[in-house]
Each structure stands twice: as C-alpha cells, then as structure tokens.
Amino acid sequence: xxxxxxxxxxxxxxxxxxxxxxxxxxxxxxxxxxxxxxxxxxxxxxxxxxxxxxxxxxxxxxxxxxxxxxxxxxxxxxxxxxxxxxxxxxxxxxxxxxxxxxxxxxxxxxxxxxxxxxxxxxxxxxx
Numbered sequence: 723x724x725x726x727x728x729x730x731x732x733x734x735x736x737x738x739x740x741x742x743x744x745x746x747x748x749x750x751x752x753x754x755x756x757x758x759x760x761x762x763x764x765x766x767x768x769x770x771x772x773x774x775x776x777x778x779x780x781x782x783x784x785x786x787x788x789x790x791x792x793x794x795x796x797x798x799x800x801x802x803x804x805x806x807x808x809x810x811x812x813x814x815x816x817x818x819x820x821x822x823x824x825x826x827x828x829x830x831x832x833x834x835x836x837x838x839x840x841x842x843x844x845x846x847x848x849x
Contacts, residue, residue, distance in 0.1 A: 729837075729839070729840040732840070732843065733839045738788075738789075738792065741786075742789040742792055742793065744785075744789075745789035746789075746793075748786070750790070750793070751786070752786060752787055752790040753790065753793075755790070760787065760790060760791065760794075761799055763783075763787055764784065764787040764788065764791070764798065765799070765802050765803060767784040767787055768784055768803045770784075771784050772803070772806040772807075772809055772810050775810070775813065
C-alpha cells in the first residue's frame with residue numbers, strides 16, 4: 723500500500739467517524755429500530771440515493787443508518803443492494819465518458835480533501 727493509499731484509507735475512516743459523530747449529535751434517531759427494520763430502512767435509503775444521487779437528504783439518511791450499524795457493531799448488508807451499486811457504478815462510468823471535465827473537477831476536489839486531511843493529521847501528530 724502506498725502512502726497515498728494509507729492517507730485515503732485514513733481519510734475515509736475519518737469521514738465515517740465524523741458521520742457517526744453527527745448522527746449521535748442528532749440524537750441517534752434509529753437506535754430503537756429492530757435489526758430487520760434497520761436493514762429495511764438502510765436498503766430503502768441506499769435505493770433512494772442510487773435513484774437520485776444528488777439528493778443530500780437521502781445521503782444523510784443512508785449515512786445515519788450506516789452509523790447505527792457501526793454503533794451496533796453490525797455489518798451493513800451491501801449484498802442486498804448489488805443491483806443498485808452496479809447502477810451507481812455504471813452512472814459514474816457514464817459521467818466520466820460524457821463529462822470528463824466535470825469528473826476531473828470532482829476528482830481534484832476529493833484529492834484536495836485527502837491531501838488537506840493528511841496534512842492536518844501530520845501537523846497534529848507533530849504537536
């Protein structure tokens with residue numbers, strides 16, 4: 723694994739922690755759900771997100787449900803949304819093919835976030 727891979731992994735893990743923190747600050751609204759209900763809501767949230775990737779409400783709901791899975795030390799049932807994941811993957815490929823400039827701008831933005839995170843973490847470890 724390269725240093726960039728390590729930094730990317732750390733960035734993604736930090737994002738999950740921040741999403742969990744935000745979920746807890748909102749009062750952990752899904753804490754009372756039975757496991758089957760948690761699963762049904764996560765699948766629905768993922769499907770809603772996949773159908774309209776620009777809807778931030780769907781994304782926050784999906785992240786909140788994933789945070790609840792994490793807090794319960796349960797695995798998110800990704801196998802239940804394989805078709806939707808494939809649809810998302812195809813959508814990303816089409817985005818790259820049809821609008822490479824926009825794709826590059828998004829990729830550059832994500833890269834900058836990873837670099838900033840890595841820089842901040844390195845500076846924090848020095849102090």
